[in-house]
Structure formats: C-alpha cells, structure tokens
Amino acid sequence: MSLDVTLQTDPGILSSDPVEEARRQIEICNACRYCEGFCSVFPAITRDKVFADGDITQLANLCHNCRGCYYACQYTAPHEFDLNLPRALAAARADSWERFAWPDGLARTFQTRGKALAAALVLGTALMFAAIAALPGGGTGFYAWLGHGALVAIFLPAFVLPLAVICVGLRRYWTEVGGLRVNWADLKCAAVSAGRLKNLSGGQGQGCNFEKEERFSDARRHMHQAVMYGFLLCFAATASGTVLHYVFDMQAPYGFWSAPKLLGVPGGILLSIGSAGMLMLRRKADPELGTPGRGSGERGFIWLLGFAGLSGLLLYAAQDSWLTGPLLALHLGGVLALFLLTPYSKMAHGFYRFAALVRDAQDQRTRGHV
C-alpha cells in the first residue's frame, strides 16, 4: 500500500497560508492525539495519516472553537511548534467560507469588516423607510404602514436568493470534502450534535475554555443555544404567520395567544439576551485564539442578530402607537440585511457546520475508528 507522504509538511516551518498552516498543526496533533476526547475533530484526524486540502476544510468546519485543545497543548508558543489549533482551524474555516461564497470577494468584505455590515443595516433600513413612505398598506397593525403585497415582494426574493447562493456554496463544500450521498441516519446524527452543541461540551459536559482560559465553563454553549434557538423560534414565528395568512386566511396583527406571538416573543428575548451574552463573552476571550482578521465582522454579525431580535420585541411592545412605523422600518431593515448577507457573513457558519457534522457522521459510519 502506498501513502502520499509528499502532502506532509515540516512541523517546524510555519506557513501564512491558512490551509497549509492548519495541515502542519493537524499533523502534529495526529502524532500526539492527547486531545482525542475533547471533540469530533480529533477522532476524525486519527482516521487519516496524511491530509489533502479537502480534509483540512472538513476538519476546520468541524471545529467549534471551544479552545480546549489550546489550553491543554504542550506545544503552544513559545514552543517552536507554535500550536494554536483553534486559531489555525478558524482561519482555514473562514477562508473556506470566503472561497465557497458566490460571487467572489463579497464574503471576504463582510467577514472582515463590521462596518460593511453596519452599512448594510443602514441601507436596509433606509430602503424600508422609503418603502413605507411609498407603499402604505390598507390593513391594520403594521400592514397599515406597509402592505402585505409589498412585504412579500421584498422579502420573498431576499429569502430565496441568499438561500440559492448558500446552496451553491454547500455544493462546493460537499465536492471539496468528498461527501457521499446523504442518508437520514447521517442527518439525524448531525442534528443531534448541532442541537446539543455537543462539540462545545468539552467531551464530558464540563464545557469549553472560551472565556476563562484553562477553566471550563458552559457560558458560551448556553449563550449560543439562546441565539440559535431564539433565531429558530423567530423564524418559526414568521413561518407560522405565513401559514395563517395563506392557509387559514387569518390576517395580522395576531394576538398574544397566537402561534406567531407565542413563538416570536420568546424567540426575540432569547435572541437578544444570547447576542448580548455572546458579545460579553467575546470581550473576555483571548482574540489570539479566534479567527485572525475576522473579529470585526464577527462582532458586527452578532450586533445585527441582536438588533433584529430586540427591534422585533420593541415593535410588538409599541402596539399601535406612532412608533410602529419607524420601528417597523428598523426591524425589517435589520432582517433584510441579515437575510441578504447570509452567504457572506458569519451566518453562513450554521450551514457549513451542519454540513461538516453530516460529513463526519458519514465518515464515522463508513470508516469507523482506526
């Protein structure tokens, strides 16, 4: 049997190329394996002896930046091997999202610059103000400000087009990592991992090392859960509204005991608290272990999420006051920016992470442990 050892790197030669550098560090980890129990990345590493570019992309997207392996590593700087696997994988990961997003260059802009996200928010909001001014509706509640038809005309494409771009990206991802046909078992396995954020559990439920250095904590896992479930609840609220509208012919505004509100209010609260929490945790965490050069874009993205959640809550609280109009413009502007930027902002990570978990489930199923 032959093995392509030309892929192997020299452990002492650091590289500025994200994929090459991640490969160097992964090879060191594979010779060590001490961190095997922290997350899914290490068992996946041990299934190979050498690593092609696609393997690096897959491993990078499996990593959840829990940082356990950094604080446990005997080879971190000033050691000449200069291990910082959370950062190396984060760099390769961000690089992969930027490569996969179509058209070229857009993702890089929004991943690296929080200001670009802010500009998108301002633009989105301005557009909504203009729409409200130009297209007042005839209904009650916020339809009085912006008609249902206008809303659909703006948000249907704003939802579908980015999803199409994400699909293109996911296809590219799947090809690069050599994914197989997806089956239900793999999807289920990935959903369970994602739903519990298993890879932030430290392997034994002790949590991660995000904000307290070598001490473990579940704060990030919990805040991330709040954001993720908050977002999903908000999304479900909107979807339920659509169903009520089209299937049951029930028009907004809905009362508190309706599906859109029962889902949306807790969703908005979770999203707001979670985003604030994530921002606070980031302030305590060591930026040297995060994605190089993407901090601004990542913070901007969390602000945008929190903004969408909070403005939604305020919009509901404002009821039928004069504030409804401006708040509606702000909220819809935020949501519009968030949707449109899905393929180009940190929002994309959810899709790629999930794809990586599916691929890992496949790999475990087909190759198991070696």
Add this chain to the structure above:
Amino acid sequence: MTLMDPGQLSAGVWDVVIAGGGNAALCAAIEAAETGAKVLILEGAPKVYRGGNSRHTRNFRCMHHGALGPLVDTYDEEEFWQDLLRVTKGETDETLARHAIRTSEQCLPWMQSHGVRFQPSLAGTLSLDRTNAFFLGGGKALVNAYYLTAEDLGVTVAYDAQVRHVAIADRRATHLDVELGGEIHTVRGRAFVLASGGFQSDLDWLARAWGPSARNFLIRGTPYNRGVVLRDMVDQGAMTVGDPTQCHAVAIDGRAPKFDGGIVTRLDCVPFSIVVNKHSQRFYDEGEDVWPKRYAIWGRLVAAQPDQVAYSIIDNRAIDLFMPSVYPPISADTIEGLAQKLGLSETALAGTVRAFNAACRPGNFHPQQLDGVATDGLDPPKTNWARPVSEPPFYAYSLRPGVTFTYLGLKVDKSARATGPDGPYDNIWSAGEMMAGSILGQGYLAGFGMTIGTVFGRIAGQEAAAHVA
C-alpha cells in the same frame, strides 16, 4: 494565587515549601493545603512552561479490581508487580514499589475529585486500556487542573523561581535559597518537599555521567530539570539510589527539537526497515520484537553509534505500515539518491541494502505480528519482517537518542522522607522523578512515572502538613 511581589517570598515563614511545579509537587501542595497549611510552590519554569515533564505525559498506570474510571477488567497487585520486576530486572525496592502499586488504586478517584479528567484509551493504544488511564487533553491539562485546584485552596505559586540551595542544619532544613528576577531570596519554611525532577537537561552533567557523546542526545522533556536541587542535596551528603551514570533513552526522530519535543517525535518505522549508522552499516536486529517492546533499547543502540545518529530506511511497500513521523520522510527514487540526501556513502549504502535484500527469504509477511520472516546468513540478522527494500520510492528517517529521565534520585522511606548522612531528615520529603530511582532502578514501565509522583507526592504533602500541624 500567583506570587507577584518577590519580596513576599522571604516575608514570613511558610508552613510547607515545595521545590518544583510538576505532578509530584502539585499533589503534595494540594494535600498539604487541604489541611489548612500555608503552602508555597517554587516552580523554576515560567508560567507557560510550568509542569516539567508532567506536561508531556498522557497516562498513569493504576492497579484496580473491576472497572475503574476509564480502566477495564482487573489489574491486580501481583500482575503489576511482575510487570515492574520484568522491566527493572529486579532493580527495585519491593516495599516501596508494592506501596506505590497498592496506593495507585485510590489515587485515580482522588485525581478525579481534584480536577483531572480521564478519557478512553487513545486510538492506537488499545493494548493499554486495562493498565493505563489516559488524561483528557494529556499531561498539560492535568497540570492545569491541579494548578487551579491549588489556587482555589489558597496555595501561593512563584514562577521563574529557581531553587539553588537547601540550607540544612542538624538534619533540619531551615530555608531555601531561591533565585527570582536575578536576585537570591531566602525562603524560610517549617517543612520542605523536594520534587524538582531529574538532571537530564543539564547536558554537562549528562556528559560527565554518560560520556561526551551525551551532548548529541535530545532531551524529550522540559529544559528546566537540570538537577540543581538534587546536586545540592548530594553535595550535602544526602543518600541516593539509582545508577548515577544512566538515563532512560528511546530512539526518536533525529530532527526533533533539542528540548521539549515530547511525544510527537517518536518513530514507529524501525521494525519494517533496515537501520544503518553513518557508515551505512547495520548494527542490530531491527525485527527482534514488536516495536512497543523494543523502542526503549534503540535509544541506547543509537547512542553507541558514531555521532549518535542512525537512519531507518524503508521502501514504498512499508510507508503505510506505521504512523508516519511528524517529520516528513526523506525520499528518493534510488538508494544512491537517498544516500546522497542523507550524506552517506552511496556505494556503502547500496552495498548494505543489496546484501540485506539478498539475505531475505520468501515468507508470509505479517506487519501486526511476529511473522518469522527472517534473513538468512546475515550478521546481524533481521529475525522478523525481513522483506527486501526494493520498491521505489525509498524513504529514510534519521534517529537519535531521546532522553526521558535520569535514574539517580534521593533515597526515601515509605513516608517519602529523605535521608541524610546521619539518618532521616527531620523535615525534608521528596517525591516524583527525584526519588523514582528507588522503585525504577532500571528500564521503564509506561505510566509508572505518574503513579510514583502521585502516590509519593500525596504522601509527602500529608507528612509535611502533619509535621507542621
């Protein structure tokens, strides 16, 4: 807490002062602090390199009856003892050894309750899942957990604090001279635990003990274990055990860093290769036994070769039979080309390979077991896995001796108390590598270093605390 003001070191009298900051030192500190004693850890390394060789470890060997933590089945005292007897060839103190073995069983739960987490046996180490408990994240994670526990118990830790001298009068230590920030501080205490490891990182000492060739050895662990405290104690007449000239060395990749290369520099290719010295000559049976049973002798074998270097050479058929080294192999399409890249004589290497290939006999090659595929009429023979090195590309890895630890240590009794020229010291205990020579006089049993450190570190801490209570 971490000591910020060096002036604090000499401000008062500490209850228990601990020299060293690895596993043994930390176990002692935690035990002593739990009794309420005022404890000071003097770690010679800076914070990023704290934890000595303990930060490079991965597991600890543990007696147990029935499943315990990550361990399966049973590993009883007798089997453990026989394993130890075999590797040390009798160079061990049975009382101390059995004491360490017996106590290991209660250490595992103690470790867990003081922050250490275990994980199932690592990929590729299944053979150890009954005897050795692996640390989640490895030794540095263990060291981190203990520092946090010690911190929570109010232990003071001084980093970059090098102990230079133990002041002893009438079998009693009175204070330590400690170098911190370029100044010598007097650290007074009522009890002292010495846990500052072996002397393998003092290359001059190693060269005096072993011979000048030791300067070419690589040191697998911390550069901070220079035996300063050990030497100081020996100079003051402390009783020692263990062969002062010997060290435990394995064959590692010759390109590894001089210090601190740790686990990743190991090489597993030898059994499937031929190994030559710088004159392109073979010098030992590469296929004598499976690698886990043989890697330790190869350190000495390579140490005995000119310039303390050797080259393991394989062909394309063997490259996927072992875990590749962390360093990429040197490769070439011909043996001559390989010799050129290695700086060896082309004709000599080609001659050695030709002679080896000619001596190979057909047989059923089985990489996972002793297959008896041996050379015929070759000296030295290769008694297993002897398959011609004939299919290009050819690959080579360089080998050098990598020192794990030295055997010389302080003599202690069952209570970890050290002994001076006039009998046991009143208030000096020792633990870990610094006294391990009592039990491991020769050879090595995987995971036993951490067992000795944990068992005797804890005892030393308890005894020191009882002394000041």
